[in-house]
Amino acid sequence: MSSPALKTETALPTFLAACRRQPVAHTPIWIMRQAGRYLPEYRAIRSKVGFTELTRSPELAAEVTLQPIRRFALDASIIFSDIMVPIEGMGVDLEYAPGPVIGTPIRTLKQVEELRPLVPEQDVPFMLEAVKLTRAGLPAHVPLIGFAGSPFTLFSYLVAGKPSKEFSVPRAFAQAEPEISARLLDKLADAMIVYLRAQVNAGAQALMLFESWGGLLGPSDYKRIALPPVKKIIEGLKDLGVPLIYFANQCGGSLEYIATLDVDVVGLDWRTSLGGAREILGPQRAIQGNLDPAHLFSPPAELKKRVDEVFTDIGPGPGHIFNLGHGIWPETDPDTVARLVDYVHERSAKA
Amino acid sequence: MSSPALKTETALPTFLAACRRQPVAHTPIWIMRQAGRYLPEYRAIRSKVGFTELTRSPELAAEVTLQPIRRFALDASIIFSDIMVPIEGMGVDLEYAPGPVIGTPIRTLKQVEELRPLVPEQDVPFMLEAVKLTRAGLPAHVPLIGFAGSPFTLFSYLVAGKPSKEFSVPRAFAQAEPEISARLLDKLADAMIVYLRAQVNAGAQALMLFESWGGLLGPSDYKRIALPPVKKIIEGLKDLGVPLIYFANQCGGSLEYIATLDVDVVGLDWRTSLGGAREILGPQRAIQGNLDPAHLFSPPAELKKRVDEVFTDIGPGPGHIFNLGHGIWPETDPDTVARLVDYVHERSAKA
Numbered sequence: 001m002s003s004p005a006l007k008t009e010t011a012l013p014t015f016l017a018a019c020r021r022q023p024v025a026h027t028p029i030w031i032m033r034q035a036g037r038y039l040p041e042y043r044a045i046r047s048k049v050g051f052t053e054l055t056r057s058p059e060l061a062a063e064v065t066l067q068p069i070r071r072f073a074l075d076a077s078i079i080f081s082d083i084m085v086p087i088e089g090m091g092v093d094l095e096y097a098p099g100p101v102i103g104t105p106i107r108t109l110k111q112v113e114e115l116r117p118l119v120p121e122q123d124v125p126f127m128l129e130a131v132k133l134t135r136a137g138l139p140a141h142v143p144l145i146g147f148a149g150s151p152f153t154l155f156s157y158l159v160a161g162k163p164s165k166e167f168s169v170p171r172a173f174a175q176a177e178p179e180i181s182a183r184l185l186d187k188l189a190d191a192m193i194v195y196l197r198a199q200v201n202a203g204a205q206a207l208m209l210f211e212s213w214g215g216l217l218g219p220s221d222y223k224r225i226a227l228p229p230v231k232k233i234i235e236g237l238k239d240l241g242v243p244l245i246y247f248a249n250q251c252g253g254s255l256e257y258i259a260t261l262d263v264d265v266v267g268l269d270w271r272t273s274l275g276g277a278r279e280i281l282g283p284q285r286a287i288q289g290n291l292d293p294a295h296l297f298s299p300p301a302e303l304k305k306r307v308d309e310v311f312t313d314i315g316p317g318p319g320h321i322f323n324l325g326h327g328i329w330p331e332t333d334p335d336t337v338a339r340l341v342d343y344v345h346e347r348s349a350k351a
Numbered sequence: 352m353s354s355p356a357l358k359t360e361t362a363l364p365t366f367l368a369a370c371r372r373q374p375v376a377h378t379p380i381w382i383m384r385q386a387g388r389y390l391p392e393y394r395a396i397r398s399k400v401g402f403t404e405l406t407r408s409p410e411l412a413a414e415v416t417l418q419p420i421r422r423f424a425l426d427a428s429i430i431f432s433d434i435m436v437p438i439e440g441m442g443v444d445l446e447y448a449p450g451p452v453i454g455t456p457i458r459t460l461k462q463v464e465e466l467r468p469l470v471p472e473q474d475v476p477f478m479l480e481a482v483k484l485t486r487a488g489l490p491a492h493v494p495l496i497g498f499a500g501s502p503f504t505l506f507s508y509l510v511a512g513k514p515s516k517e518f519s520v521p522r523a524f525a526q527a528e529p530e531i532s533a534r535l536l537d538k539l540a541d542a543m544i545v546y547l548r549a550q551v552n553a554g555a556q557a558l559m560l561f562e563s564w565g566g567l568l569g570p571s572d573y574k575r576i577a578l579p580p581v582k583k584i585i586e587g588l589k590d591l592g593v594p595l596i597y598f599a600n601q602c603g604g605s606l607e608y609i610a611t612l613d614v615d616v617v618g619l620d621w622r623t624s625l626g627g628a629r630e631i632l633g634p635q636r637a638i639q640g641n642l643d644p645a646h647l648f649s650p651p652a653e654l655k656k657r658v659d660e661v662f663t664d665i666g667p668g669p670g671h672i673f674n675l676g677h678g679i680w681p682e683t684d685p686d687t688v689a690r691l692v693d694y695v696h697e698r699s700a701k702a
Contacts, residue, residue: 168644168680168682171643171645171648172645172648172680173648175649175653217643219622219624250622253603270569271603273570292568292572294525299527302526306571309571329517
């Protein structure tokens with residue numbers, strides 16, 4: 001038996017323990033886009049520097065990553081960056097307006113073959129430096145999450161050229177040109193493997209893959225198109241030994257295929273029942289989510305009811321990380337976030 | 352036993368028979384937005400008249416409704432109009448740019464109370480006239496579908512003021528102002544009841560309610576917010592005796608609540624498994640859907656495979672109406688639509 005002192009020294013931070021489905025003193029919580037426009041201190045920095053400049057400045061990126069940690073009792077931190085940062089590193093010309101706009105959308109095999117393989121230390125050194133600085137600035141009990149976009153999500157932006165409501169161009173392209181699409185997705189998988197590995201080398205303690213546009217695909221297309229490159233990435237990271245989180249946005253209809261992925265945590269949007277997902281994904285998987293960002297606009301007593309519904313949905317047992325079901329909205333009151341974090345801790349500690 | 356001749360005379364059109372879960376000689380098919388921009392003959396008319404003018408001109412609205420029926424062996428027709436037409440009739444100032452933009456978004460109880468109840472014969476006579484003209488121009492075996500937007504979908508546009516990616520304004524409003532929201536939703540339900548009844552009086556033989564933005568809500572919000580006004584509408588139409596179709600777009604997570612609705616047909620988007628939905632909705636319900644509009648960009652042999660997947664998903668038995676899982680895209684080749692319609696008929700007649 002270990003002494004209480006030793007226990008304290010070696011205990012995993014709550015967030016990492018929950019990723020491993022270990023019992024925890026309270027349900028950990030962090031919030032997608034927690035470093036962002038709803039915070040006045042973030043807006044103060046953004047009033048002076050553009051979005052691209054912010055992602056490319058290690059000191060400022062670390063600073064905005066740390067801002068919500070200073071304000072709230074959050075259990076994890078996620079590096080401030082953008083899923084398109086490594087794409088720029090691969091030689092793709094893009095700007096934010098405010099969504100990513102690609103100079104020349106990728107539509108030919110030649111363009112795919114010309115994409116440079118990513119060499120993170122050369123191509124995105126500022127991002128790795130931001131990870132290092134952030135880790136150095138974080139308290140020991142708050143792990144740092146690194147992240148990347150899923151190949152299909154990156155593909156959607158690269159082929160579309162600009163964000164669109166239905167992403168009809170990349171969806172049609174994936175059907176009309178399955179070979180070129182598969183090659184592009186595979187190349188993106190290779191790039192994301194080295195990108196995520198470099199983040200762990202720089203200090204990231206968990207990794208998250210954002211399947212932000214997976215919900216554009218029906219289940220059989222998800223399986224044929226989006227899933228293979230994700231599998232490749234997960235295989236390419238397994239030896240790192242850090243928890244892998246897969247955010248399957250609006251993929252509730254594809255959970256049976258997601259269940260085949262060897263990830264530690266599946267993140268879910270607010271339209272997908274956590275309890276229903278757990279039945280399909282099995283007890284060996286932790287689940288992250290999924291309060292509707294809209295519920296942060298409820299009166300305080302109602303917000304508690306909505307949080308209670310999330311807890312009721314997932315049910316008892318270890319392996320739940322509380323989060324929103326999507327990124328927090330810029331109009332959100334930071335005081336509501338403070339109330340949310342405290343209530344999640346209080347309610348789950350009692351339970 | 353009836354004679355073959357009598358049988359032919361009295362047999363329901365295939366589409367209406369499928370709505371009633373009766374055995375049919377082939378699976379009927381129609382296509383959401385079948386009167387639309389993918390047809391050169393539609394674009395020819397739109398090059399001369401604006402969208403609003405087209406919805407307000409009975410002759411032209413009937414003409415574009417009939418265009419796809421002349422070209423393809425479709426089993427049903429849907430009146431060309433827009434879900435916001437009755438909202439204009441209620442005194443709301445709006446224009447299309449190209450989505451609906453509301454002059455003064457509805458955010459107060461006073462604005463809700465000031466909304467005029469709809470009197471279809473006075474407020475939207477052109478729409479009812481278009482239904483009459485279209486019915487007169489259709490072959491007897493092609494039924495005409497009338498339609499309306501669901502209260503929550505109309506609410507989303509009215510509160511947002513303009514289309515947006517996440518509709519964060521109406522989603523936050525629904526949480527922050529539940530009483531005003533419920534009143535608005537109820538008032539919209541009343542208006543849609545008289546609107547849909549008037550369409551049947553004018554000649555519509557089936558009615559469809561578009562829950563286009565239902566997928567913005569998680570299951571418990573769907574139940575609390577979107578479902579009650581839909582129930583009210585369905586109760587207000589039952590005595591008409593025409594089939595009711597509820598298009599539950601991206602509501603796959605809310606099917607257990609949709610199962611409580613007394614509708615004849617549930618339409619599903621391409622992310623929701625038809626077979627999975629049938630298990631939840633029960634055999635007494637016909638199902639409409641759900642080919643991904645992106646699949647119309649597949650090579651011909653692949654398109655057949657995708658159609659086969661839809662048939663495999665729904666399984667054997669009566670009560671399937673083939674459709675896309677969402678509106679057809681303007682970039683679609685009309686020849687592909689012809690191949691789709693013929694293949695659906697051919698394959699289901701063989702089976």
